[in-house]
Amino acid sequence: MAGSGSRDAAVTAAALPVAAAIGVFGVFYGAVGNPVLGGELTVASSIAMFSGAAQFTMVALLASHASVGAVVVAVVPLALRHIPLGALVQDRLAPGRVRRAVVSSLFLTDETVGLALTQQAPAARTMAITGGLAYIAWVTGTAAGVAGASVGGAEEAADALFPVLFIGLAAVTASTWRDAVRAAGAGAAAAVLLIAAPAAGVLGAVAAAIVVAWVGVRR
Amino acid sequence: MSNAVVVAAVAVITVGSRIVATAVLPPPDGATAEIVRRLPAPLFAAMAALSLVGSDHSGTPALVAAGAAVAVAARRSLLVVVLAGLAGYTFAEAVI
Numbered sequence: 001m002a003g004s005g006s007r008d009a010a011v012t013a014a015a016l017p018v019a020a021a022i023g024v025f026g027v028f029y030g031a032v033g034n035p036v037l038g039g040e041l042t043v044a045s046s047i048a049m050f051s052g053a054a055q056f057t058m059v060a061l062l063a064s065h066a067s068v069g070a071v072v073v074a075v076v077p078l079a080l081r082h083i084p085l086g087a088l089v090q091d092r093l094a095p096g097r098v099r100r101a102v103v104s105s106l107f108l109t110d111e112t113v114g115l116a117l118t119q120q121a122p123a124a125r126t127m128a129i130t131g132g133l134a135y136i137a138w139v140t141g142t143a144a145g146v147a148g149a150s151v152g153g154a155e156e157a158a159d160a161l162f163p164v165l166f167i168g169l170a171a172v173t174a175s176t177w178r179d180a181v182r183a184a185g186a187g188a189a190a191a192v193l194l195i196a197a198p199a200a201g202v203l204g205a206v207a208a209a210i211v212v213a214w215v216g217v218r219r
Numbered sequence: 220m221s222n223a224v225v226v227a228a229v230a231v232i233t234v235g236s237r238i239v240a241t242a243v244l245p246p247p248d249g250a251t252a253e254i255v256r257r258l259p260a261p262l263f264a265a266m267a268a269l270s271l272v273g274s275d276h277s278g279t280p281a282l283v284a285a286g287a288a289v290a291v292a293a294r295r296s297l298l299v300v301v302l303a304g305l306a307g308y309t310f311a312e313a314v315i
Binding site: 036049054097187206 | 222223224225226227228229230232233234235236237238239240241242243244246247250253254255257258259260261262263264265266267268269270271272273278280281284285287288289292293294295296297298300301303304305308
């Protein structure tokens with residue numbers, strides 16, 4: 001069995017490309033958030049939230065002079081996806097609600113949950129390592145973007161990495177052929193739904209996955 | 220209302236939903252537990268579709284990267300899939 005040092009090294013190796021891509025998006029967020037929120041509040045938002053989807057949505061709506069209510073209505077569906085993500089790792093995290101709350105308050109993201117489910121290290125430790133690296137990259141990238149840094153064509157490369165990462169996580173978590181068939185079905189269903197109705201967004205994708213997972217479950 | 224209040228509200232929603240999901244809601248049981256057991260692979264596949272379809276930059280290189288990743292997915296290695304995806308992206312950027 002691998003020791004904790006080698007398991008941590010494996011987690012770190014898996015997390016570094018993810019953190020690098022997140023850092024690139026942090027630079028982009030800092031650049032677009034600065035004119036809307038101001039530099040200090042843009043960096044503060046990254047420190048307090050660590051949620052690219054929520055932060056980009058918030059800045060885009062504020063830039064178009066949306067009301068507070070409109071921002072909240074747009075962000076709540078994004079936050080709802082934390083419920084299935086939390087259910088996936090809840091019994092793997094440290095015992096005790098306070099410790100689970102501390103680990104998850106900033107580090108419960110699609111990427112950290114995926115790595116927590118696929119690495120040999122304990123889930124709480126995996127989420128702390130991957131979440132910590134990604135968090136540092138996101139906040140540092142935001143500060144760099146506020147300061148005027150530019151990522152040039154790296155944004156496109158980083159954008160291409162996320163589908164690849166999720167395909168890899170789907171592959172690793174598919175332990176049987178039935179899992180693989182369900183993954184293919186959910187990916188196809190989500191793609192069709194999002195092409196036909198782009199407004200379905202993240203909730204539509206999560207719903208497609210839940211429906212596919214639900215098919216055939218006995219009550 | 221100031222932008223600081225909006226940022227604070229969105230932070231409460233985002234961080235609060237994470238804490239509720241892991242430390243407040245009870246663990247799933249029965250049929251719900253079975254759905255959760257089956258959920259990881261479909262959920263990440265759906266997220267892949269979302270990040271591919273919903274992206275502003277999902278041109279041919281991103282599609283080639285995703286195709287290369289799918290091609291080696293049966294190996295069930297995150298490193299192999301990511302390397303294949305990066306190779307596909309680099310190839311498409313160079314050729315197209």
